[in-house]
Amino acid sequence: MIYDGLFFINSALNPNGSLSIYNEQQRFEQTVETLKSIDKYCPNNFKILYDTSTDIPETKHLQELSHLGCKVLYMGQSEEVKRFGQLGLKSLNESVAFLNLLNHFKKDPVEAKRVYKITGRYTLNDNFKLGLEHKDAFVFTKAVPTWMDEARQKETGVSKVYQTRLCHMDYSLLDTFTDELLTIINDCAKHYMDIEHSYYKNLHKYKVVEVERMGLNGYLAPNGEYIDD
Secondary structure (H helix, E strand, O other): OEEEEEEEEEEOOOOOHHHOOOOHHHHHHHHHHHHHHHHHHOOOEEEEEEEOOOOOOOHHHHHHHHHOOEEEEEOOOOHHHHHHHHOOOHHHHHHHHHHHHHHHHOOOOOEEEEEEEEEOOOEEOOOOOOOOOOOOOEEEEOOEEOOOOHHHHHHHOOOEEOOOOEEEEEHHHHHHHHHHHHHHHHHHHHHOOOHHHHHHHHHOOOOEEEEOOOOEEEEOOOOOOEEEO
């Protein structure tokens, strides 16, 4: 079977307390809405949620997400993922877990027309388009200027940012992305930069389509600010 969309959903139901104003129950409820919105806007989907919480979330939460038709994997057993989570290094915590997941996925893959990376707790909305016309391209919202000063821009080699709450790519680019993710992780570690900067630095050299709206909304975990991408 070939799915219209393969959705990789990064999650931390039980995060480092300093990173979220929402508790585990609230984050679980928000993530349920994430899964429901994917089913609404892309019915022919395959969903994999990978949770990077430092301490494993409640079993009932993981089971209920699984019952909603989502493959659920807890990645916090990795010493690297756990350590980065404990240190509050969100970009490294998420990216190392994603790389581990993608390497695992290669052993038992499913086929899809497009691949989506979406942050759990956010929901797709009426502005979401499958983007099947963007062949051999990565799709992001329009890049925005960095907030780093000139010295940091020179040090890191990047001057713009891609938002990563929702992005997608042609299925044929999945191996390319997996290879680049290692470089993205190394940049985050070496230059103390976040994945938003590192995604731009390492992916904009490929064919990229930048759109005005991705069709995603939700609330930032640290302060509850409403986001409508």
